Amino acid sequence: MTNIHELSAPEVELQLRARTVADDLLPTTREADRVGGFSDEWQQIQKRLHDEGYLTMYLPPEDGGWAASITDLVLVQEQFARHDGGFANVISHEACASTMLQFAQREVRDHYIERMVAGELTAICISEPTVGTDIANMGARAAREGYGYRLSGDKRYISLGAAADILLFFALTDPKAGLRGGISAFVVDRHQDGIDIQPPEDTLGFRLLPHSDMTVRNVTVPETARLGDEGEGLRIFGEGLNLGRLGGGTQAMGLAVGAYERALAFARERETMGRPIIKHQAIGFKLAQMEVDVEAMRSLTYATARWLDRTGDIGSRDASMKVAVAKTHNTDVALRVCGEAVQIFGAQGIWRSNDVERLFRDAKVSQLVDGPNELMRLRIANTLARG
Ligand SMILES: Cc1cc2nc3c(=O)[nH]c(=O)nc-3n(C[C@H](O)[C@H](O)[C@H](O)COP(=O)(O)OP(=O)(O)OC[C@H]3O[C@@H](n4cnc5c(N)ncnc54)[C@H](O)[C@@H]3O)c2cc1C
Incomplete structure (x- = not known):
């Protein structure tokens, strides 16, 4: 590859390493696309990405990551996407979760980052069966209850839904305020009573990633599960x-x-x-x-x-x-x-x-x-x- 974009020596090394990993995994990637959903092949890919540190590369070293820059993420994703879009999407999905985790309170943040470094995945739960683009009208609700919230709602198209242990769940805390000040975000353990995740959909593309519907019914979380302030979703x-x-x-x-x-x-x-x-x-x-x-x-x-x-x-x-x-x-x-x-x-x-x-x-x-x-x-x- 000609270095016309003036990448630094570590960036070139990162790019070449990602290219090698993607090439090694190509046969598994092909099979994961053919089978679709939460397949054994997908789990092998997930394990390799975790073992190589790609799923937490953006975290600071003290949290177990490499403090990767956004340019680093781009260089890695480009190499992964040469073979499959869903494969590369896992990286931005997890990076996105990390950005959200910066809004969590200290103990909650430490708890979930530790779990992510141990290999647990995060699903981002915003879209719903009747609301995709128009999120101001989402049906999910977070109602104040005692020292916490009661969460309920139906979510759709949730990438990694069937594979994730951690959910970033978005719901209206103030339906009248809508988009600006009405939506709040919560970090939720997926293994709680009241959370039901459907088998993955059979899709045209990005088949390597499992995409699922999800129902959340009367799940109570403490106030510390809220990310940022109420209405900052x-x-x-x-x-x-x-x-x-x-x-x-x-x-x-x-x-x-x-x-x-x-x-x-x-x-x-x-x-x-x-x-x-x-x-x-x-x-x-x-x-x-x-x-x-x-x-x-x-x-x-x-x-x-x-x-x-x-x-x-x-x-x-x-x-x-x-x-x-x-x-x-x-x-x-x-x-x-x-x-x-x-x-x-x-x-x-x-x-x-x-x-x-x-x-x-x-x-x-x-x-x-x-x-x-x-x-x-x-x-x-x-x-x-x-x-
Ligand atoms: C592979 C895949 C993975 C996804 N993963 C997740 C996930 O992990 N978590 C999650 O929360 N969501 C996820 N989504 C949902 C995604 O982010 C979008 O929100 C969703 O695809 C758009 O919503 P919709 O399909 O309900 O379309 P609708 O909002 O119903 O829109 C239908 C069509 O109308 C167009 N449209 C809507 N409003 C307007 C307007 N005002 N002006 C012009 N055109 C308009 C849209 O662009 C679209 O073409 C995923 C989607 C895909 C395809």
Whole structure:
């Protein structure tokens, strides 16, 4: 790889190590995608990621992590996403949980970080059967009771729902206040009476991650389980989501890189009419455009990550704008790049055994996960309108 993005020596080492791990796990990744849900293969991948320290890399060393920067997260996720979007998504999912854990009270924070370092996973529970984008109207409630809260609500699309031991549960504490001041966040042990998690859904893409529905009924938690102040859920959600959304943009970039690398190798080998297909201008120009697209995505993503690292400004309006731009651009372009890769492979492109078929499916999902692109454009337009 040419180092045109001026990565430091430790960053290059991190990137190469992540590439090796992803390559080692490729056969397991393929099988996990084929089977879907909470499979043995998924558990093998989870174990390897935990053993290598990737699931807690963003934690400070005193908490058992490497104090990874946002740029480090991006470099690792790009390598993982070259083979599978869901594989890379685990990293941003866990990083997102860590951002939220910064809002927990000291003892609660220490308790859950210890569990995460021991290998327990976190699920983020916001979306509901009737409310995905429109979270101000969520049905989940947290009612004050004695020295704590009583939580109830139905949640949907919960990634890692079937695998997680720790839940970050969002609910309305003040339905009248709605989005601004009405939502609160709680950290909840998943193994409590009243929490029921459904078997994972069978999905088009990101199949490696189990996605489940969940019901929470009359689960009581102490006041210390609340993250931040009452009504601060939107801020907590926003900070975690900005990190998760940059992860979404990074995953899309990695999917495109993986599809491009495979299509390029194939086009140099495959011959028709006496020459490699890359020498036919129609195919050569497709690959040229893929090179342009991949490099533009990489430059935008690395620049956004470096800006977030430099400013430490993860929850600001500027950060939300920059992340929304990278997420929207990369996920739309990745779908085009992965589609062109399928086209270059010809009929082989749609075989289940062909990696580009999986990357194409995951690229479609990337436009929906971490906030659909319509919502991203709405956010960008609103920011532009405010001036
Ligand atoms: C793979 C995957 C993993 C996920 N993991 C989690 C998770 O772990 N935890 C979690 O809480 N959620 C998760 N989600 C949910 C996700 O974050 C989104 O909230 C959800 O996909 C969008 O909600 P919805 O499907 O209910 O769509 P709706 O909100 O019903 O919207 C339907 C369509 O209308 C569009 N739309 C809605 N409102 C507007 C508007 N005002 N203007 C223009 N267009 C609009 C949307 O963009 C979408 O295209 C996941 C989703 C996916 C796909």
